Amino acid sequence: MSRFTRYLIILLCAYSLSAFAAPVRNNDDLYRQLKENIGLFGAVYRELNARYVDVIDPEEFMKAGIEGMLTTLDPYTVFLDNEAADDLHIMTAGKYGGVGIEIGIRGKDKVLTVISPIEDTPAMRLGIRPGDKIIEIDGQPTFGFSTSDAARLLRGEPGTTVNIKIERIGQSQPISFTLERAIIKIRDITYAGLLDNGVGYIKLARFSRNAGSETRKALLSLKEQNMTGLILDLRHNPGGLLPAAVEVAQNFVPKGEEIVSTQGRDESTHRIYRSQLEPVCPDIPMVVLVDEGSASASEIVAGSLQDLDRAVIVGKTTFGKGLVQTLVDFQDGRSLKITTARYYTPSGRLIQKLDYFNDDNEVILESKKEQEGPKLEERYSTRTGRTVYGGGGITPDLEVSLPELDRYEMEIIRGGYLYDFSSVYLDHHPEKMDAEITPEIIEEFRAYLQEKNFSFTTEIEEEIEKLVTSAEQDSSVGENIRDCLQSLETEIKAARPDYIEQHLDFIINGLAREVAGLQEGHRGRILAGLPSDTQMQASLNSLTDP
Structure with a gap:
C-alpha cells in the first residue's frame, strides 16, 4: 500500500472519530452517531476500492484503517491479528521461540522501547536494558512499528538469530546486538x-x-x-x-x-x-x-x-x-486489546x-x-x-542505583564473553563445584578473549584513527601534521592500560555469576551476585539494621 493511501485512510478515520468530540447526551445519540460514521467510512472504503488508480488489497486497507484509528489513542490499545492474538496467549501462559524482550511504545515520538528483558533469556544475558530504543530489527527501521510488528520479527524458531540495533541513553552511537532465539518459558x-x-x-x-x-x-x-x-x-x-x-x-x-x-x-x-x-x-x-x-x-x-x-x-x-487493558476476541481469531x-x-x-497522549490526540476526546x-x-x-x-x-x-557500566564493560557483556567463557570453562573443568574466581581463571579468560580476537578501542582512539585516515587522504595536510597525528596515535596505543586489571572486580563478579548460574540456576546466580548488587545490599541492610 502506498504512503499516500495509508495517510488517506488515517485521516479518514481521524475525521470519523472527531464526530465524537461533541458531547453525547444519551445512548440514542451515540448509536445514531456510530451508524452515521460507520456508514460514511464504509462508503469511502467502497469507493476507494472500486475507483482508486491502483489496485488496493481490501484486507490490508481495512487493517490500515483500524490501525489509523488506534494511533490516535494510547499506545496500549492495539488490534491483534490471528498471529499476534495467539502470541498474546502464549506470552501470558506457556512458551515461545524468541529473545526474551518485553516491548512497548513510549514518548511523544512513540518509539519502540524495551520495557524489560525477561529473566534468564538471550536478551538479559547480552545486556539489553529497560529504556533501550529499538531502531532496527534485521535491518528494518522500526519507525512506525507497533509492538505486534516488532514481536513478529523478534520471534522465530529456536536456534535462529535476529539482529537488532538500539539507542541507549548516555551513548553517542547506536549499539548492535545479534541475539540467538531460544525457547522462552513463561514462569512467574x-x-x-x-x-x-x-x-x-x-x-x-x-x-x-x-x-x-x-x-x-x-x-x-x-x-x-x-x-x-x-x-x-x-x-x-x-x-x-x-x-x-x-x-x-x-x-x-x-x-x-x-x-x-x-x-x-x-x-x-x-x-x-x-x-x-x-x-x-x-x-x-x-x-x-x-x-x-x-x-x-x-x-x-x-x-x-x-x-x-x-x-x-x-x-x-x-x-x-x-x-x-481488556482483551476482546473476535470469531476469526483476531482480537482488540483496549484500554x-x-x-x-x-x-x-x-x-x-503523562506521556501516552500528545496534544493532537485530544481532538478525539471529550x-x-x-x-x-x-x-x-x-x-x-x-x-x-x-x-x-x-x-x-x-x-x-x-x-539506590546499580553501578553504571563503562564502555569496556558494555563490550564484554554485549559480546556474551562472560557467559560463553563460563560455559567453555565448566566444560573443560567439570570438577569445579564453586563459583570462586581464581587468578588462574582470570588468565584463562584473558587468553579466551585473545583467541576470540576481542578488541577494544576507546572513543579517543577512534577519533585519532579517523583524523589519521583523513590526513592521509587529504593532500592539503602537511607532512608534519600527519607525522604528529601518527605519533600521537602511537603514544596513545602505547599508553593503553591493562583493561582486565582495570576492570578486575567487574570481571570476577560477572564470571562468578555466570559460573554459579550454570551450576545452580537462579539460586547460584543470585547468591554469587549479592556482593556486587548494591540494591540487594541496601535491602538487606534495611531489614537487618532498620
Whole structure:
C-alpha cells in the first residue's frame, strides 16, 4: 500500500472519530452517531476500492484503517491479528521461540522501547536494558512499528538469530546486538529461597494467572525455614494480569484491605479490589525491590504495599504504566486489546506517566475535565501520613542505583564473553563445584578473549584513527601534521592500560555469576551476585539494621 493511501485512510478515520468530540447526551445519540460514521467510512472504503488508480488489497486497507484509528489513542490499545492474538496467549501462559524482550511504545515520538528483558533469556544475558530504543530489527527501521510488528520479527524458531540495533541513553552511537532465539518459558517465580542471614528472597518475574498461588506457596515454605525478613524482587518485572497482582499483594495485607481500584468511562470498570484471604506474612519485615523495568502489575503491588506502609520500596522509580487493558476476541481469531480503565493505589494515586497522549490526540476526546479521575500530580498520604506522589511511576522510599557500566564493560557483556567463557570453562573443568574466581581463571579468560580476537578501542582512539585516515587522504595536510597525528596515535596505543586489571572486580563478579548460574540456576546466580548488587545490599541492610 502506498504512503499516500495509508495517510488517506488515517485521516479518514481521524475525521470519523472527531464526530465524537461533541458531547453525547444519551445512548440514542451515540448509536445514531456510530451508524452515521460507520456508514460514511464504509462508503469511502467502497469507493476507494472500486475507483482508486491502483489496485488496493481490501484486507490490508481495512487493517490500515483500524490501525489509523488506534494511533490516535494510547499506545496500549492495539488490534491483534490471528498471529499476534495467539502470541498474546502464549506470552501470558506457556512458551515461545524468541529473545526474551518485553516491548512497548513510549514518548511523544512513540518509539519502540524495551520495557524489560525477561529473566534468564538471550536478551538479559547480552545486556539489553529497560529504556533501550529499538531502531532496527534485521535491518528494518522500526519507525512506525507497533509492538505486534516488532514481536513478529523478534520471534522465530529456536536456534535462529535476529539482529537488532538500539539507542541507549548516555551513548553517542547506536549499539548492535545479534541475539540467538531460544525457547522462552513463561514462569512467574524464577527463584525463592532463604539467604544466609535468614532473609527470604522471592524473584517474581511476571504476573500470570499463577503468580498469587506461586507466591503463597513460596512464602509458606520460607516461613517453615524460620524466615526473619523478606525481599520481594520485582525488578525487570513488566507486569501482567491485574487479578494476579491482587492475589500476590493479599499475601501481605489484612483480609478486606483495599489493594487497588480501577476507574474508566463505563461504570462496570469502577471497582475496588480487596484482599480475599488471610495473609501468609502479615507482619514480617519486608522490602520490595523495583527499577525502571517494573511496570503495571508490579506497580500495583509496590504501590499498594507502600501506601499501606507494609513494605519499604528500594531501587529506582518504576516504569509508570497505570492503564488497564481488556482483551476482546473476535470469531476469526483476531482480537482488540483496549484500554478500558486507569488504576489507582489505595491512597488514590494514578501511577501512569503523562506521556501516552500528545496534544493532537485530544481532538478525539471529550473534555479533559470529564475524562480525568483524581488529579495526576497531587500529593497523597500513606496510611501513616507519609507523602507520596502520583503520575510518574512508584518512587522508592530508598533510591539506590546499580553501578553504571563503562564502555569496556558494555563490550564484554554485549559480546556474551562472560557467559560463553563460563560455559567453555565448566566444560573443560567439570570438577569445579564453586563459583570462586581464581587468578588462574582470570588468565584463562584473558587468553579466551585473545583467541576470540576481542578488541577494544576507546572513543579517543577512534577519533585519532579517523583524523589519521583523513590526513592521509587529504593532500592539503602537511607532512608534519600527519607525522604528529601518527605519533600521537602511537603514544596513545602505547599508553593503553591493562583493561582486565582495570576492570578486575567487574570481571570476577560477572564470571562468578555466570559460573554459579550454570551450576545452580537462579539460586547460584543470585547468591554469587549479592556482593556486587548494591540494591540487594541496601535491602538487606534495611531489614537487618532498620
